[in-house]
Amino acid sequence: MNTLTRLTEGLPRCLTRLTLLSGVWATALTLACSSPSESGTTQGGAGGSVATTGGSSTQSGGTMAQGGNSTPQGGANVAQGGATNVSTGGSSAGASGSASGGSSAGAAGAQAQGGATIGAGGSTSGGAGGGNTEQYPKPASLPAETGASLWLRYPLVPIQGRLTEYKAAFKQVVKAGTNASVDVAVTELTTGLSGLTGATVAAGTATDAGSVLVGTAQAEPIKSLPLATRLAALGPEGYLVETADVGGKSVTVVAGNTAVGALYGSFALLRHLQTHRPLAGLSLSAAPRIKTRVLNHWDNLDRSVERGYAGRSIWDWSALPGTLSPRYKEYARANASLGINGTVLTNVNANAQVLTASYISKVKALADVFRPYGIKVYLTARFSAPIEIGNLTTADPNDAGVKKWWTDKATEIYGQIPDFGGFLVKANSEGQPGPQQYMRTHADGANMLADAVAPHGGVVMWRAFVYSEGSPVDRIKQAYDEFKPLDGKFKDNVLVQAKNGPLDFQPREPFHPLFGAMPGTPLTLELQITKEYLGEDTHLAYLGPMFEEVLKSDTYAKGAGSTVAKVIDGSLHSHTLSAIAGVSNIGDDANWTGSHMNQANWYAYGRMAWNPDLSAEAVAEDWVRQTFSNDPIVVAPVVQTLMRSHQALVDYMTPLGLVHIMGTDHHYGPAPWVSNLSRAEWNPVYYHKADSQGLGFNRAPSPGSDAVAQYFQQVRERFASRATTPDAFLLFFHHVGWADKLASGRTLWEELVHRYSVGVDEVGVMRDSWAKVKGYVDDKRFTDVADFLQIQHYEARWWRDACLTYFASHSKQAIPAGYAMPAQTLSYYQGLTCPSDAKKPRCMPIYSGQPSPAVLK
Ligand code: GCW
Numbered sequence: 001m002n003t004l005t006r007l008t009e010g011l012p013r014c015l016t017r018l019t020l021l022s023g024v025w026a027t028a029l030t031l032a033c034s035s036p037s038e039s040g041t042t043q044g045g046a047g048g049s050v051a052t053t054g055g056s057s058t059q060s061g062g063t064m065a066q067g068g069n070s071t072p073q074g075g076a077n078v079a080q081g082g083a084t085n086v087s088t089g090g091s092s093a094g095a096s097g098s099a100s101g102g103s104s105a106g107a108a109g110a111q112a113q114g115g116a117t118i119g120a121g122g123s124t125s126g127g128a129g130g131g132n133t134e135q136y137p138k139p140a141s142l143p144a145e146t147g148a149s150l151w152l153r154y155p156l157v158p159i160q161g162r163l164t165e166y167k168a169a170f171k172q173v174v175k176a177g178t179n180a181s182v183d184v185a186v187t188e189l190t191t192g193l194s195g196l197t198g199a200t201v202a203a204g205t206a207t208d209a210g211s212v213l214v215g216t217a218q219a220e221p222i223k224s225l226p227l228a229t230r231l232a233a234l235g236p237e238g239y240l241v242e243t244a245d246v247g248g249k250s251v252t253v254v255a256g257n258t259a260v261g262a263l264y265g266s267f268a269l270l271r272h273l274q275t276h277r278p279l280a281g282l283s284l285s286a287a288p289r290i291k292t293r294v295l296n297h298w299d300n301l302d303r304s305v306e307r308g309y310a311g312r313s314i315w316d317w318s319a320l321p322g323t324l325s326p327r328y329k330e331y332a333r334a335n336a337s338l339g340i341n342g343t344v345l346t347n348v349n350a351n352a353q354v355l356t357a358s359y360i361s362k363v364k365a366l367a368d369v370f371r372p373y374g375i376k377v378y379l380t381a382r383f384s385a386p387i388e389i390g391n392l393t394t395a396d397p398n399d400a401g402v403k404k405w406w407t408d409k410a411t412e413i414y415g416q417i418p419d420f421g422g423f424l425v426k427a428n429s430e431g432q433p434g435p436q437q438y439m440r441t442h443a444d445g446a447n448m449l450a451d452a453v454a455p456h457g458g459v460v461m462w463r464a465f466v467y468s469e470g471s472p473v474d475r476i477k478q479a480y481d482e483f484k485p486l487d488g489k490f491k492d493n494v495l496v497q498a499k500n501g502p503l504d505f506q507p508r509e510p511f512h513p514l515f516g517a518m519p520g521t522p523l524t525l526e527l528q529i530t531k532e533y534l535g536e537d538t539h540l541a542y543l544g545p546m547f548e549e550v551l552k553s554d555t556y557a558k559g560a561g562s563t564v565a566k567v568i569d570g571s572l573h574s575h576t577l578s579a580i581a582g583v584s585n586i587g588d589d590a591n592w593t594g595s596h597m598n599q600a601n602w603y604a605y606g607r608m609a610w611n612p613d614l615s616a617e618a619v620a621e622d623w624v625r626q627t628f629s630n631d632p633i634v635v636a637p638v639v640q641t642l643m644r645s646h647q648a649l650v651d652y653m654t655p656l657g658l659v660h661i662m663g664t665d666h667h668y669g670p671a672p673w674v675s676n677l678s679r680a681e682w683n684p685v686y687y688h689k690a691d692s693q694g695l696g697f698n699r700a701p702s703p704g705s706d707a708v709a710q711y712f713q714q715v716r717e718r719f720a721s722r723a724t725t726p727d728a729f730l731l732f733f734h735h736v737g738w739a740d741k742l743a744s745g746r747t748l749w750e751e752l753v754h755r756y757s758v759g760v761d762e763v764g765v766m767r768d769s770w771a772k773v774k775g776y777v778d779d780k781r782f783t784d785v786a787d788f789l790q791i792q793h794y795e796a797r798w799w800r801d802a803c804l805t806y807f808a809s810h811s812k813q814a815i816p817a818g819y820a821m822p823a824q825t826l827s828y829y830q831g832l833t834c835p836s837d838a839k840k841p842r843c844m845p846i847y848s849g850q851p852s853p854a855v856l857k
Contacts, residue, residue, distance in 0.1 A: 134159035136631035144780035147591030150334050150599055151626035154195025154274065158630075162276050167197045169252060169279055172204035176215025176222045180372035181259035185214045185266040188333070189254075192270040207246050212269070214254040214262050221246050222255050230285070231257055237341070237374070238287030239265030241272075243279070252282065260341075260374035267337040275625040286611065289569045292459070292495075292579035293609035294342035294378065295335065296424065296526070297586070301351050301359075307530050309537035309839060310587030310594035315345060321365030328366060331586070332373035338606025342376045344581070348426035348463060350382035352389045355409055364416040371419065378421035378461070381449060384433035385409075396438035397448035406452040414456040422458035423449055424497070424581075429466040442466075442482065443489040450491040459577065461524055462490075464498040464514060467681065474697075474705035475681040476502040480513050484710075488520035495579050497524035500550040502707070505583075506659040507534050507541075507650045510719070510729050511550050513710035515567045516557025522575040525550070525568045529601045530585035533660075533667050534649055536841055537594030539792045540766060540785075541649040542642035544604040544616025551612045556712040565612035580609045595788055596781050599627065600642060617643055634776045637769040644762060650728075651759025652796040655752065657696065657725075657732035660687040661803065666838040669795070670802040673830055688731065690810040694738050694748065696731030708733060727751075738811040749811045756800040757819050757854035763793045764852035791842070797851035798843060802829035818857045823849055 137158055145153075157163040170193045175182050186203050189212055193201035207213055207221060215222050217231045225244055234240065239261045244253045254269055256262035268284045298306035299313035314327050335343070345363065346354050353359055367377045386392040386405040396402055413420050427434025427445055435445030446462040453460065464479045472478060483496060490496065496518065501509025505528040515523060527547055534541045551565040562572055570578035582605040585593045593599050600623050607619045620642045624635050653670070654661060661672035661684040675685040689697050698704035700720045708720045718724045722734045727743060730736060738749045746754060767789040774782055801822035804815065806829070815821055835841030 134161050136629075136633070139776065142778035145778045147596045147599065147781060147784075148330075150592060151274075151603055151623060152192075152333060152337060153626065154192045154270075156198045157196050157273075157276060159276065162278070163197065165279055166193075166273060167199060169210060170197060170201055170212060171199075171210030172202055172208070173212045173214060174204050174207050174251075176213055176255075177219030177259070179216070179259035181263045181374065182215050184333075184336075184372045185254070185259075185263045188263070188270065189214060189266050192273070196273050207249060207251055209249040209251065211246075211249070211251045212254060213244075213246065213251045214266055215256075216259055216262055217255055217257050222253060225253060225255075227253070227255055231255060234261070234285065234287040237261050237264060237339070239268060239285065241265045241269045241282065241284035243282050260336075263336055263372075263374060264339055271337075271622065271626065275622055276630045288339055288610045289565075289571075289612055290578045290580050290609060291570075292342055292421075292524075292577070293340050293606070294344055294421075294579065294581050295340060295529075295584045295586075296344045296348065296581045297584045298347040298349070298530075299345065299584075300347050301353055305587055306347050306349060307528075307532040307583070308585070308587050309530065309841075310585060310592060310598070311589040312587060314586060314588050315366070317359070317362055320362035324365060324369060327588070328369045332370045332375055334592075334602075335375055335606065336373040338603060339610035340606045341374050342378055342421050343370070344378040344380060344421075344424045344461075346380045348380050348424060349430070349432060350380040350426070352382040352385035354379055355381070355385050355413075356389055357412070360413055360416050363413075367417045367420070376419050376421035377417065378424055379413075381423035381425050382433065383425065383427050383435065383445060394438070395433060397435050397440050397444045398438070403448055403451070406449055410452040410456060410458065414453075414458075418456075420453075420456065420458060422453050422460055422493075424461040424463070425449065426463045426465065429463065441486060441489070443486045443494075446494045446496075447489075447491045450494045454491070454493050459493045459495060459579075460491075461495050461497045461579065461581070463526070464496050465504070465526075472681060474699065474707050475686075476699075477705065477707050477710065480517065480710045483514060484517055486521075487518040490521050493577070495522045495524045495577055497526050497579075497581060499526045499528070500546075502710075503659055505533055507646075507654045508546065508657070508728060509659065510732060511553040511555070511564050513707075515553075515564045516555030516562055516572070516712060517710070519557070519573040522570060522573075522577040522579070523567055524579040524581055525564065526581045526583065527605060528583040529605050530583055531598070531601070533662055534646075534653075535792065535795070536668060537598065538788050538841070539649060539795070540595075540597045540641070540645045540789060542597070542604070542616070542620060542645045543601045544608070544619050545643065545646050547604060547608050548614075548616040551608065554715070556714040560714075562712075569612065580612075582606075582609065591784075596627075596785055597642075597788070599623075603627075628773070628777050628781075631776055634773045637772055641766045641769050645766060648759050648762035648766065648796075651755045651762065652799045653759070655755035655759065656727055656748075657729040658688055659732060660684055666835060666841060668835055668838070668841040669832070669843060670799045670806075670829065672803055672806045673826075689735060690807055692810060692812070694736050694740070695752070695807065695810070696735040697733070698735040699733045704734075738813065749807075749813045750816050752807060753804060753815055753819050754855070756804055760793070760796040760800050760854040761852045763789065763796045767793055791847070793851045794847045794849075795843065797823070797849075797854065798829070798846040800854060802826075805829060818855065820854045820856060 157166055173186050173189045175186050190201050190203055204211065213222065217223065217228065227240055231240055234257065236258050237260060239254065239256045241252065241254050244251055254262055254265040256265055265284065268286065272284060298308065299315055300306065301317050303312040305313050314331060316325055345366065363377055363379065370377060382388065384395045386395050386402050390405045392401055392405060394402060426432045427442065428436040435441060442462060446460050450460045464483045466482055467475045467478045479498065479502060498512045498514045499505060500512060502512050503509055531541060551563065553564045554560060555562045555564060555567060557567065558572060566572040568578060568580055570576065585598050585602060587594065593602060600620065603623045604616065604619045608614050617639065620639050621635060624638045628634050628638060661670060663669045663671040664674055664677060672684045672688060675683050677683045680686050687697060688695060699707035708716045711719060719729065719733045722736065725733050736748045739747050741747060742751045744751055770785055770789055801824060805822045805826035809826055832843065832845060834843035
């Protein structure tokens with residue numbers, strides 16, 4: 001045993017854990033999921049198993065993020081040792097099948113049938129994996145790929161049985177009804193089906209056997225099929241995909257109540273086929289749980305992107321509206337394939353210029369491209385716009401002239417873009433103007449804008465990310481303190497948008513206490529897809545587990561089971577509006593997201609926004625199958641690498657609940673020593689509070705900051721007590737003595753060294769694991785990923801050594817036996833001046849030596 005790995009800290013119960021079996025990694029999947037599985041039909045055979053070879057670690061028990069200290073659930077161990085003839089479909093079948101219960105069951109290999117569900121939020125998987133025992137041939141050669149195709153790749157199905165099945169079933173595509181979105185669906189289906197089958201699958205008119213019939217429930221011949229009741233239950237965006245008899249011919253029907261629903265169904269069918277699932281019993285059905293599922297672009301009008309690491313903004317404002325980059329349509333396709341139905345084009349640190357007539361015509365051009373894909377555009381509204389572009393002397397929301405200005409502006413926008421979504425606003429935060437300048441509240445400001453867009457059906461998304469000037473006792477308390485008293489004061493078309501955690505998109509944070517605390521206001525969950533604090537473009541950190549963790553966190557707002565997911569989908573407090581937002585990681589890089597692996601985070605966001613009950617692992621598996629390969633020799637190790645990556649990063653950057661110890665401004669490398677920034681709460685030392693006694697921020701009741709008081713009782717009590725606070729958040733809520741014992745039996749100092757070391761070695765395992773897919777993934781993408789993993793490994797060691805040398809200066813303790821000594825001294829790390837380019841951060845001086853092993857025994 002050379003690496004002790006603890007992978008399950010804080011992860012929900014449905015996730016994979018890894019077990020050392022006979023020298024190979026095998027997945028052990030938990031069978032008892034904490035979330036209820038949805039009822040549904042089961043199709044297809046048993047889910048396949050995820051198998052892998054390589055790696056060498058074991059794991060010890062972890063702690064549940066929200067549930068106090070506990071060990072992971074047991075599960076079926078399925079070792080495949082890298083055989084290439086295991087069943088395909090496995091967990092992904094369940095994944096597509098919606099409920100986490102379904103997906104994990106599907107993943108449990110021998111145990112369960114692929115999950116399948118009908119109903120809101122769910123989706124039937126149709127045939128789950130099983131049944132396919134065909135061996136994948138090793139590809140003779142693979143053309144280089146830039147990553148530009150994302151997960152919308154349609155290579156010829158390489159296994160004969162499945163190929164024959166698909167060829168017989170998909171010969172042409174016939175549309176029912178006339179609509180731009182149905183036309184898009186036909187194009188997507190003909191492209192995808194032609195690629196997958198290697199035949200020409202064209203658009204046709206007569207419904208012959210082997211047709212895919214796509215359209216709306218109102219259009220013949222779909223209208224005459226007995227689908228009406230089931231379709232009606234699926235709402236405007238839901239879909240149904242199944243085999244049907246039309247005039248004695250067997251066809252595949254892709255039906256929605258709306259044309260966009262049919263488009264979503266088309267992408268669901270294509271995903272089913274891209275993941276090589278069988279057609280027997282095909283029955284896919286789903287409707288989104290959350291109504292508004294948007295990307296937030298922090299894109300500026302000069303094409304720079306705040307916290308963007310993938311090149312320039314894809315919005316080429318100077319060429320719009322005359323020139324439409326082909327990327328706009330590609331962007332719309334990719335989003336529609338996930339179910340994302342809105343995009344906020346501009347940075348929340350807003351520029352009023354986007355509200356001028358010339359920019360509105362540019363925005364209209366984009367809206368026209370996106371409309372057939374079901375995507376609405378939104379803009380950020382700079383609160384001082386009436387002054388900056390309207391020649392007014394005030395932006396006071398109670399001023400009649402200001403109200404009129406916004407009302408007229410809304411009318412102007414809707415005149416051009418009738419389905420404009422509305423405004424996103426960052427106000428009185430980090431220097432942005434807002435209503436508080438006029439002694440008005442956030443509600444006054446939001447309501448004024450809400451009145452302007454209400455006649456047109458628009459909404460206002462008002463951000464709760466605020467922290468004031470001065471030296472507050474505890475920055476994380478401020479959003480709750482400012483917004484909770486405003487509950488019930490917002491107009492019906494206002495959503496309050498809060499980040500997942502109370503601080504700021506840290507590698508790991510507890511859920512934001514506003515969730516559940518504002519029953520009279522629909523709350524939007526804002527996730528950050530771009531990895532500002534998580535290694536940016538370079539480090540592999542799959543965020544699915546983090547998204548899953550926050551969505552499944554129990555607020556206890558209305559007793560047990562009041563999860564964040566239920567708060568934001570509107571069901572807990574019976575709201576009509578519901579929304580989720582993801583801060584985009586997209587730029588004009590060929591691969592869209594700065595690295596191939598970062599595409600997985602865009603994908604996971606979209607899939608989980610559609611269905612917040614999906615398991616991160618099931619989503620990861622679908623993504624790997626669509627993006628790289630269906631061969632188990634690729635699927636297994638890459639899914640495992642993704643699933644362990646976030647925890648690895650947390651361990652080597654900010655273990656045990658540490659936060660915000662990154663370098664100033666760029667937030668890339670380690671800088672826990674920074675203490676000289678003008679505002680107290682910008683300094684890492686403010687957050688970790690290391691001293692000779694111990695480490696961590698005391699947020700328990702007095703003498704702590706009592707931030708825990710913002711949570712409902714059950715959560716409050718758990719976090720208030722050091723004994724019941726999960727290790728994952730220990731130092732977030734408590735100042736712990738260096739010599740205090742943790743659940744592992746190690747002292748805090750020993751545990752800190754251990755976590756940092758394990759994190760580094762995990763990256764080594766990820767590197768080794770990726771090395772094994774060489775030859776099974778095209779060389780270009782293989783090399784790109786391998787190169788980044790190498791950088792990540794060095795940088796993980798940099799993080800470890802820099803942080804441990806710094807914390808040792810407080811703990812006054814040596815590195816315990818069994819762990820590598822830091823490569824350099826504290827002053828060396830403090831003297832490093834990297835990255836020089838914050839957009840493509842690198843730290844050349846530390847790329848030498850052997851990062852692993854950091855755990856020596
Ligand atoms: O995380 C911080 C970022 C800022 C960002 C801000 C916010 C858009 O460092 O770049 O500004 O959050 O969310 O408003």
